[in-house]
Amino acid sequence: MTSAFKDQMLAGKTAFVAGGSSGINLGIAQALARAGARVGLISRDAGRIEAAAGTIRAAGGSALGLAADVRDFDAVEAALARTRAELGAIDIVVSGAAGNFLAPALGMSANGFKTVVDIDLIGTFNVFRASFAHLNKPGASLIAITAPQAHNAMMFQVHACAAKAGINMMVKCLAMEWGPAGVRVNGISPGPIADTEGMARLAPTAEMEQRYKARLALRDYGDKSDIADTALFLCSDNSRYITGTIIDCDGGSKLGDASADALQPPPRA
Ligand code: HXC
Ligand code: NAP
Secondary structure, X not given: OOOOOOOOOOOOOEEEEEOOOOHHHHHHHHHHHHOOOEEEEEEOOHHHHHHHHHHHHHOOOOEEEEEOOOOOHHHHHHHHHHHHHHHOOEOEEXXXXXXXXXXXXXXXXXXXXXXXXXXXXXXXXXXXXXXXXHEOOOOOEEEEEOOHHHOOOOOOOHHHHHHHHHHHHHHHHHHHHHHHHOOEEEEEEEOOEOOOHHXXXXXXXXXXXXXXXXXXXXXXXXXXXXXXXXXXXHOOHHHOOOOOOEEEEOOOHHHOOOOOOOOXXXXXX
């Protein structure tokens, strides 16, 4: 945890992280645990999610790893029920399970498109919808992990762009419906984050990585800890009046293409 946050500020709270076996979401789960929260994690793969929970326990935290596919509402419900039974009523929910692959629309089957929408968009609805009954409300904080693809159209990602755009609107609708119960719903939109499966798929070579960085205002990838810090803020009292918002933690990705060679100013007369 970075010095910006009080030690153990989530002591006594329970978090549930969907898609927590690796990458950005595991980084969030580990940060929540370091801040004192007990953490339930799910992903499809029993071995991977147990190993992820093991990293938290090895660091002295409390964690339960369960296999559940976010496309299966009943499986998500069962995992939430077990998390509540073993770790206590839930205060924080992070929905970050996702799939992505680069393919042109004409090289993508209907099932390929549907698979990504099912995991990202329907999966987030399933996680949030099933969570509500288990929340230790008011004060509960729900966080969706979205992406710049939600508003920047991108080649070869019609599935992820459509799914993440849907997530952004879902965040706003649920924030309105659940605000009266004291439940906050927000999203985090990470830019390109180093050492993740996402960027390994989108920019697999060093040259592609350099081109990606050149387009960003801050000219560099972010770290998993940047997203974890944003999540800590969104589930702390420091953000108690923030709901229905997407926080762009993206080095300026949302601003568009900042690369110098995209457009050159004409010489001044
Ligand atoms: C075209 C493809 C394809 C590809 C899969 N499909 N890969 N089509 N090009 N490269 C098609 C398959 O042919 C199939 O359609 C359909 O998609 C479902 O494939 P399955 O393998 O059966 O699906 P499943 O086992 O559910 O796996 C889901 C997956 C996979 C999304 C396809 O890649 C996965 O498990 N991903 C999880 C990890 C991941 O993607 N992490 C990165 C998240 S990062 P047919 O018609 O043949 O049945 C991210 C980036 C955000 O989201 C932004 C960063 C800036
Ligand atoms: P990642 O490591 O591949 O994380 C994806 C997670 O989702 C894995 O734990 C995976 O675990 C799980 N998952 C996939 N399908 C699932 C399903 N059907 N049910 C349950 N769990 C499932 O990728 P990442 O790059 O860290 O991305 C994490 C999140 O950040 C995603 O929401 C992504 O869209 C977002 N994001 C990433 C970047 C980036 O730079 N990487 C940028 C913007 C947004 P199993 O395989 O064990 O199921």
